[in-house]
Amino acid sequence: MAAVTSLDVARLAQVSQSAVSRAFTPGASVSDVTRAKVEEAARKLGYRPNAIARSLITRRSRMIGVVMSYLDNQFYPVVLEKISQRLQRDGYHVLLFIADSREADAVLAEILQYQVDGLVLASTSMSSALALRCVDAGIPVVLFNRTIRNSHNTSSVTCDNYAGGRLAAQHLVDTGHQRIAYIAGMEDSSTNLDRERGFRDGLTERGRRCFARAVGNYDFELAKTAARELFAGGDVSQRPDAVLVANDHMAIAVMDTLRIELGLQIPQDVSVVGFDNVRQAAWGSYQLTSVEQDADAMIEATARLLLDQMDGAVQSRAIVLPVCLVLRNSCRRGPQP
Amino acid sequence: MAAVTSLDVARLAQVSQSAVSRAFTPGASVSDVTRAKVEEAARKLGYRPNAIARSLITRRSRMIGVVMSYLDNQFYPVVLEKISQRLQRDGYHVLLFIADSREADAVLAEILQYQVDGLVLASTSMSSALALRCVDAGIPVVLFNRTIRNSHNTSSVTCDNYAGGRLAAQHLVDTGHQRIAYIAGMEDSSTNLDRERGFRDGLTERGRRCFARAVGNYDFELAKTAARELFAGGDVSQRPDAVLVANDHMAIAVMDTLRIELGLQIPQDVSVVGFDNVRQAAWGSYQLTSVEQDADAMIEATARLLLDQMDGAVQSRAIVLPVCLVLRNSCRRGPQP
């Protein structure tokens, strides 16, 4: 049970401890015969190099901290799975931090103590100040699916949220909708800010205005409440005939509420458009028209950017990826009959 | 940028390096005045103890490896989020491994190198042999939502999958269903084996047999294929009037397929029962009757068991938690009119 160390292997193989270390270091200079002796002894003893000790001396832990919150929104588990696989491919591992907003400070301290080589911040709820502190601590950071205002030394990868909002708004106008509403996510989040601004500008360009607005805070239950608010009015002509919802997770809650609680038909009575194009958007019961943000491209960009920063090859950059609108059946395709 | 160490703090505070270490060790004997000096110096320098160095000397990394695969099944992200929070509460952190079955060997080697203090194996696809190798390596392991046959020195936490299958079968019989089918998950997984055995025994006790069976492998798309197979027959009286699906993730795919592709009404034409009671089961569009496995209880039991094993307080144990059937609208409640 006592851990077997390189010294144990060295003794058995009758070589120096350095030789053992070299045999396990790709590219180190060892003769084939030495390597063979070491490998045999290591196998006999069940030796595995201690990554902790290696980290201490090399000053590289090969761990990347990933900070997330609210995995209920299916966008994030998928991202987590893929980013973990992507980093594993390069020999890195994910140290996961779930950030309840209240304990973010403590979480940050722990991240720093663990000497992660880099950090992916994908939590909307973590404050910008904390993100900046990581940067100050000299750790390469990439913000995933969020940005920090006025911060040019922080890297970020987002999709073009503004363009997505604009695209959705114009599509709704062009398909004949008259009373277009918006259900917002967390109001101070960069994603919501950009999506909503794009939405408003898109309407303005078509000579329209936002008909009504409610806030769902990116939360499933609050999105239901927001839908009830928006459709509370008695008269049908006073109610929206289309809603852009700031993400799919909320849009699904909204669809259920409209159909089941309020007895509305989608898209006949009201069109719904979401954002993210998560897998559930394609589910038969929803068939949600959605602005797609390409998770694969975002992850690849994030990994690249982080690895490049860790190599010192690159300074911080803000990467914005294109979006497209995926048309499904939750949205009327032509002017109302 | 050069990391500040305890020695730097010691110099500034004019105390020994040991004193700095003690000031950051809860319960160590330091005078208030020394602690104050250290804390001030540490604050000035932005010092954080190096958790890697601490791990090396204490031989405890305070990291728990969590091995998962296929986060598409919403049961797992929720588990991951909660187990991470639960362990953070005790000062542990999650090192995440996504196990593609093909690279499981490499993954295992890496886990071992990282000196995790414990391991939660929640991946159905990872082979039993690998799990046992971890146990042999002397690292406390808890299997989550799976078991290994004939292995009494491996801890596991599951719900009572057998009882759940039985409960579902009897409920379907008692509510008047005549042709009850089963859609299996991964056929050699312990969860599927137990659920299916319970299902068959439940039917047998009521003097019935399984009407038809297909395999969905716990995969969304394959579950759709399985549903098509099961309902391919022309004559209605040749088709199932109820299906138990081995988990909710597949049950949702099945419901979509039955309703949208095959034009069937649920539950009028066919009842569907799932397993897990994930959040989506409660979504308005599904209202899926499901055998609930209590994720919170499973996580608490897993954390407790793992922590106890790491303390050496306890040997391995197999914990089986009770299930219950959550009735919703995907299942007819009385005999067919």
Added chain:
DNA sequence: CTGAAAGCGCTTACAG
């Protein structure tokens, strides 16, 4: 309570 010293298990100049 405090400091000097040993040591955790590695990597990597350095000299041969």
Added chain:
DNA sequence: CTGAAAGCGCTTACAG
């Protein structure tokens, strides 16, 4: 190619 040695940044007996 190889070995002896220093050192990564800590914790923790040990002695005072």
